[in-house]
Amino acid sequence: MSDLSYLETISNKELLAKCVEHGLPSVPVTDSTRAVIIRRLRATILGSPLNKRKSAVSATKQQAAAPRRETIHGSKVTPAAENVRRTAGKSPSRLASSSISTNNNNSNSKQNERSRRTVAYGLDNTSDSGRSVQTTTTVSDVGSQSEDDDYYVVDSPGAARYSNLQPASPKRDDLRRSLSLTKSGVLTTSYTREVEQPHYDRQEEDIPKSHNYERAPLNTLPSYVPRIDPPYRRPMNLDLAALSRTQNVQTQLNSTSYQEDVGYSQSQPIRSPRNTFSGSAKPFGVAAASQPRQRQSGPTVGFRQPLQPRTPMNTLYPTLNQFFDQPDNNAQPMETESESEAEEEPQLRSSHLSHLRSSPLARPPLPSRQKQAQVAPMAQFRELFRSLDRQYHLKFYFLLCVTVMVATMIYVALSPAV
């Protein structure tokens, strides 16, 4: 320090020259900036960082990162795992700062690992917070596994550290293994995991997944029916026998759901599409007694339209057309339907029926097109008007305006007389 005391005595020009000499930015040296520049110049000459706090923090980070690198690096971290960790990384700055990919990635991965670990261990059944990070992965199912992969990979290399944690989730290891193997053949992962239960878990996973997807709508049916259900249910209803053969659990669920559908058909209009579908096969021209009427309820109309394009033209058209037709024939019973729809539909349906009656085979394409062309805009307009009326009370304001206008007219008409 004593050697650098001369900095305070030198002139501004000399100080600026010193700054340039030591590679510092050529900041103009003034009375206000002199102190700061001298401080930085002194720090540069001594090699000590200007900001002790930052330097200390950075040093601690580097120190902390160094041992991590060594441990992870020695533990054979797979590149795939590193990549996954990067995607899940919550601190891009850290990632950006890493010049060396492998070492820095390892250090970053450790930081991510710990956070994930906490999440992953708590996520025996479902991982909510962890999936948010996993969403970065393309495959949804794999997403959960990707975390596991990271987790697994980390555990495998750092066996000494995380060996205790691994047994907590043995099932995941299989998933992790599969992912790690697909992404990059990892010797370490293949050793331990394959021996445990690779195929066993896979079969379990595959089966429950399909079950889960089907169960969700079935359980929720009485309360509400998601739009996605119909396409799934149609094959379900048709293939109930086959399903019962293959899987016990599914058959039970399907059977229950199917029976429920029949029972609920009257009570719930949403269910009706199934019933109508099955029942529609019976009579093409004749409308079913009760079920078709239920189907024609107001909400179903909007619900059906999206279904038509979805369903294949070959098989489903006759049934769907009949659905629409049946309600037309049975338009009378539609007490449950909304008034506006009931008014519109009969006209459209009557027109459809005239065309449809000519040939049963030709019906499907014609009514579907016509309905799409005619019913869709009217229904959409009505829905739009309803929604606007709900939100903005258009009718009310319209009536209000009319009354005000009438009142003003009357007032204007009467005022001159007075």
Place this chain on the structure above:
Amino acid sequence: MSGTTQKYRNFVAEPMGNKSVTELAGIGETLGGRLTEAGFDKAYTVLGQYLVLKKDEELFKDWMKDVCHASSKQASDCYNCLNDWCEEFL
């Protein structure tokens, strides 16, 4: 980056004109008094210092700490305020 303060938004939203130094983000009455004692009574004087230091973040923060004993956060807020103002109007 954490959310910006209303003071920051007010300053960055318009030309500084003859605004007082206390209208800079991170500069309150205490630091404003110290800066005023040091001759930096207006925001543009601090801006001038910021420009003289060539927008160097560390130098400016160090200068802030040296002149008015600002904390790291206060210096950072002031720097960000001036930096964003310059990006907007300079």
